[in-house]
Structures are given as C-alpha cells and as structure tokens.
Amino acid sequence: MxxxxxxxxxxxxxxxxxxxxxxxxxxxxxxxxxxxxxxxxxxxxxxxxxxxxxxxxxxxxxxxxxxxxxxxxxxxxxxxxxxxxxxxxxxxxxxxxxxxxxxxxxxxxxxxxxxxxxxxxxxxxxxxxxxxxxxxxxxxxxxxxxxxxxxxxxxxxxxxxxxxxxxxxxxxxxxxxxxxxxxxxxxxxxxxxxxxxxxxxxxxxxxxGAEVSAPGPRVVDSRSVFYPDTERVMGWDIVDSGFKVVLSAKVPVLVRDNVRDDVDTFLASHGLRRSDIRHWVAHTGGPKVLQAFEQSLELPAAALTRSWASLKEVGNLSSASVLFVLGETLESQEPQPGDWGVLMAMGPGFCAELVLLRW
The missing domain is CATH 3.40.47.10 (Thiolase/Chalcone synthase)
Structure with a gap:
C-alpha cells in the first residue's frame, strides 16, 4: 500500500x-x-x-x-x-x-x-x-x-x-x-x-496538510479518469460572441457505462467496496446525470439527496456544485468518525475525478 x-x-x-x-x-x-x-x-x-x-x-x-x-x-x-x-x-x-x-x-x-x-x-x-x-x-x-x-x-x-x-x-x-x-x-x-x-x-x-492538527475529513486518495475520443461530449466552442456551449446527450450514457467500474476499481485499491461508503458527494450535473450515478452505482434512495436538493434550489453551478454539496455534508451532523465518503464529478475531456474521504 x-x-x-x-x-x-x-x-x-x-x-x-x-x-x-x-x-x-x-x-x-x-x-x-x-x-x-x-x-x-x-x-x-x-x-x-x-x-x-x-x-x-x-x-x-x-x-x-x-x-x-x-x-x-x-x-x-x-x-x-x-x-x-x-x-x-x-x-x-x-x-x-x-x-x-x-x-x-x-x-x-x-x-x-x-x-x-x-x-x-x-x-x-x-x-x-x-x-x-x-x-x-x-x-x-x-x-x-x-x-x-x-x-x-x-x-x-x-x-x-x-x-x-x-x-x-x-x-x-x-x-x-x-x-x-x-x-x-x-x-x-x-x-x-x-x-x-x-x-x-x-x-x-x-x-x-497532515501535520496541521485540525478537524475535517482526510483526503485519503484521488483518481482521475480520462475517456478517449470524447472531446465533443461537453465543452465550449470559442466564437466571436464568447463561449458557445457543447453539450451532448451522451453525457448520462457515458456516466452510466463507466462510473461503476471506475469507482469499484478505485475503491478496491483501498480494500473497499461501494457498500463501505457512507457519504456520496456528487456533482449536480442534471437530472439524467444524477439518475445515471444512482443506477450505475446501485445507490440507496437517499444517497444523493443533497445533490438533488442543490440542483433544484440553485441549478448546476459547474465546478462550484460539488463543493456546495461537500460543504453541506461537512456541516450536517451525519458524518461519524471512521465514515468513508466519495466526492465525484465529471466534466469536459470527457473525464471524471474521484476523491476518497475518511472522517
């Protein structure tokens, strides 16, 4: 290890x-x-x-x-x-x-x-x-x-x-x-x-850093995943009037097809399974993306409650979204010492980032 x-x-x-x-x-x-x-x-x-x-x-x-x-x-x-x-x-x-x-x-x-x-x-x-x-x-x-x-x-x-x-x-x-x-x-x-x-x-x-003694979950590890030949799935075309959105209907499909294996492989490298994770902190990509997370990872009904609520209340805040959900998770009384969590988001590239947390 x-x-x-x-x-x-x-x-x-x-x-x-x-x-x-x-x-x-x-x-x-x-x-x-x-x-x-x-x-x-x-x-x-x-x-x-x-x-x-x-x-x-x-x-x-x-x-x-x-x-x-x-x-x-x-x-x-x-x-x-x-x-x-x-x-x-x-x-x-x-x-x-x-x-x-x-x-x-x-x-x-x-x-x-x-x-x-x-x-x-x-x-x-x-x-x-x-x-x-x-x-x-x-x-x-x-x-x-x-x-x-x-x-x-x-x-x-x-x-x-x-x-x-x-x-x-x-x-x-x-x-x-x-x-x-x-x-x-x-x-x-x-x-x-x-x-x-x-x-x-x-x-x-x-x-x-680890030598500062302070409260809060430890970040045990992270993993980046890049999906080849997916440049046109999400991003911007830079045009004369600014940023023109590129957004393919394939986003939820990519999530559904890949996230389970990516998460399982990442967790297995720490001797963990999905059932060991108490807290799922997911980027609020949109209803279809959150459904794809839930289905692919076989999550319990309430696992992404905070992500769904954030999407409804403020919309998708791009990079800030997953940090909003993380902040609400930290400030809730739910995490207990010893709990594991996964912070996850996806974006242009197309790519994913997985972060393993331990309270």
Missing part, C-alpha cells in the same frame, strides 16, 4: 464557504424572459418550456439583475461583467471559508482557482490578493477549462500539493457565473437546455 492510503498521513478538508450572487429569478421568470427573447425568432416556445421544466430547477441566482443582461451584446462586455462579479463573490466566499476555519488570508500558502465561465489575466486569485491581503509569497495555480469536474479536481490537486508541504494551508476557489456565457443567438437544443440548467455561484474549500 502506498502512503496515500494512510488516512493519518493525509491532508484534510477544514471548511467550505459558499456564496450565491444577490439577484434571484425563479424558473418561471426566466422562462418568461426567454420567451420574450426567442419569440421574435419564431422558436417553438412550448419546446423551450418543456426543456426548462425538465431540468428540475426551481430558480437561479444571477450575477446581475435580470434587466442588465440585455445591454451586454459583446463578449468583452460580458467578460468585464464576469471579472467584476467574480472578484466580489470570490472575496465574499474566501472570507467566509477562512472565518469558519478560524484562519486569516495571511495563513494561506497556495490558492487553486478554478473556473470555466470567464477569462482574466491577471487571474481572479491575483486580484483577490490585493483585496484580501494574502502574503507576498503565496502561490497561485489558476485552472481554466476543467468545467464541472474542477471542484473535485481542484481538491485533488490541492491535496497533491499538501502531500509535499504537510504544514501548509491551501484554498480551492471556484467561481462560476454561467449566466454571463449565454449565447442569445444560439437556438440549438444544447443552448436551450444550458439556459435552463446552469446557475451562478462560488465556493471555497480550505485544506490543510
């Missing part, structure tokens, strides 16, 4: 801060706005409503008030709005996460920043350093393009770092403002579904 399999030598997750932007719109309000927008193009509006209601989302929090989206006609305008809102939301969620852990920005050694909904150079964590007062020697790893998998992958990469620096503190900050990527001219089914499914939010996980 390699050292990664000893929980005592593993880094741990202290806290997860979560923040939603201040503007909320119910799904009915959003359907109304899209009806108005797409009616002029003679789009089949009944189909629009069916697709929006099928995603099981009751509403979304938005980076801007709903009436401020119409004037944003260029990629630059949307991206500028993304930078402003990301810095605000990012600052809020980092402060919250550090406060919960009893730490300050000066305690942070490394920030992993993940996003797939906007571009900024210098990146958002650098802009936050000026506002929050991180130390001058803090390290930065901005990760763009991992999409929904980045919440889990960011945790895994932070843990890789903390194995080398067991006294350090790392943040995984995810900021996703999906509403600012919407392509209003795109009447494709994937874009209609995306406009009904994805929401805005930010999350920040605080992780510490």
């Amino acid at each position: 390699h050292s990664a399999s000893s929980p005592a030598l593993s880094p741990h997750i202290r806290t997860v801060g979560r923040a939603l932007p201040p503007h909320y719109a119910s799904q009915e309000q959003l359907i109304g706005a899209f009806r108005e927008l797409w009616a002029q193009k003679h789009f089949n509006l009944e189909r629009l409503e069916d697709l929006h209601r099928a995603v099981n989302v009751s509403g979304r929090f938005l980076a801007l008030p709903i009436e401020e989206y119409a004037p944003l006609t260029s990629f630059q305008q949307r991206n500028d709005a993304w930078i402003r809102a990301s810095v605000e939301l990012g600052e809020q969620v980092v402060r919250q996460a550090l406060d919960k852990a009893g730490l300050t920005p000066k305690d942070v050694d490394h920030v992993f920043f993940v996003t797939v909904t906007g571009l900024a150079v210098p990146s958002i964590e650098a802009r936050l350093a000026n506002r929050l007062g991180f130390r001058r020697d803090f390290r930065r790893t901005p990760l763009f393009g991992l999409g929904c998998v980045a919440g889990a992958a960011g945790v895994a990469r932070a843990v890789d770092y903390l194995r080398a620096y067991p006294r350090h503190t790392a943040l995984v900050l995810a900021v996703e403002l999906c509403s600012l990527t919407l392509q209003r001219e795109d009447l494709s089914i994937p874009n209609i579904i995306a406009s009904g499914l994805f929401g805005d939010g930010a999350a920040c996980a605080v992780l510490q």
Whole structure:
C-alpha cells in the first residue's frame, strides 16, 4: 500500500464557504424572459418550456439583475461583467471559508482557482490578493477549462500539493457565473437546455496538510479518469460572441457505462467496496446525470439527496456544485468518525475525478 492510503498521513478538508450572487429569478421568470427573447425568432416556445421544466430547477441566482443582461451584446462586455462579479463573490466566499476555519488570508500558502465561465489575466486569485491581503509569497495555480469536474479536481490537486508541504494551508476557489456565457443567438437544443440548467455561484474549500492538527475529513486518495475520443461530449466552442456551449446527450450514457467500474476499481485499491461508503458527494450535473450515478452505482434512495436538493434550489453551478454539496455534508451532523465518503464529478475531456474521504 502506498502512503496515500494512510488516512493519518493525509491532508484534510477544514471548511467550505459558499456564496450565491444577490439577484434571484425563479424558473418561471426566466422562462418568461426567454420567451420574450426567442419569440421574435419564431422558436417553438412550448419546446423551450418543456426543456426548462425538465431540468428540475426551481430558480437561479444571477450575477446581475435580470434587466442588465440585455445591454451586454459583446463578449468583452460580458467578460468585464464576469471579472467584476467574480472578484466580489470570490472575496465574499474566501472570507467566509477562512472565518469558519478560524484562519486569516495571511495563513494561506497556495490558492487553486478554478473556473470555466470567464477569462482574466491577471487571474481572479491575483486580484483577490490585493483585496484580501494574502502574503507576498503565496502561490497561485489558476485552472481554466476543467468545467464541472474542477471542484473535485481542484481538491485533488490541492491535496497533491499538501502531500509535499504537510504544514501548509491551501484554498480551492471556484467561481462560476454561467449566466454571463449565454449565447442569445444560439437556438440549438444544447443552448436551450444550458439556459435552463446552469446557475451562478462560488465556493471555497480550505485544506490543510497532515501535520496541521485540525478537524475535517482526510483526503485519503484521488483518481482521475480520462475517456478517449470524447472531446465533443461537453465543452465550449470559442466564437466571436464568447463561449458557445457543447453539450451532448451522451453525457448520462457515458456516466452510466463507466462510473461503476471506475469507482469499484478505485475503491478496491483501498480494500473497499461501494457498500463501505457512507457519504456520496456528487456533482449536480442534471437530472439524467444524477439518475445515471444512482443506477450505475446501485445507490440507496437517499444517497444523493443533497445533490438533488442543490440542483433544484440553485441549478448546476459547474465546478462550484460539488463543493456546495461537500460543504453541506461537512456541516450536517451525519458524518461519524471512521465514515468513508466519495466526492465525484465529471466534466469536459470527457473525464471524471474521484476523491476518497475518511472522517
């Protein structure tokens, strides 16, 4: 057994801060706005409503008030709005996460920043350093393009770092403002579904190395899985107007066909089975993805309750989603010492990230 399999030598997750932007719109309000927008193009509006209601989302929090989206006609305008809102939301969620852990920005050694909904150079964590007062020697790893998998992958990469620096503190900050990527001219089914499914939010996980004594589940191991020749399953086409969604109906099929073997192989390397896992922390990909997780892994009915609830309340927050579910799991009274958990997400590539937790 390699050292990664000893929980005592593993880094741990202290806290997860979560923040939603201040503007909320119910799904009915959003359907109304899209009806108005797409009616002029003679789009089949009944189909629009069916697709929006099928995603099981009751509403979304938005980076801007709903009436401020119409004037944003260029990629630059949307991206500028993304930078402003990301810095605000990012600052809020980092402060919250550090406060919960009893730490300050000066305690942070490394920030992993993940996003797939906007571009900024210098990146958002650098802009936050000026506002929050991180130390001058803090390290930065901005990760763009991992999409929904980045919440889990960011945790895994932070843990890789903390194995080398067991006294350090790392943040995984995810900021996703999906509403600012919407392509209003795109009447494709994937874009209609995306406009009904994805929401805005930010999350920040605080992780510490094995030599820092602190509460929270240990991250015993992680595994990345890459599925060859699946580039067109999920992602963006970068077009003149910004990010145009690529979203194939094959996503749930890929999950259903692969996740059981991937999870079983990963758990077997630690002498574990699915029945040993008490806590399943799954990315809220959408109703079909959550059903595929449940069916393929033969999970008990209540196993993904938090993921279903998060999907309904705030939509799919891309990389921040799995961290929202993780934060709620940490703060519930459910996990007991000795419990095992699996954090899992999937994203463009197409790929999966599995993270093994031990309380």
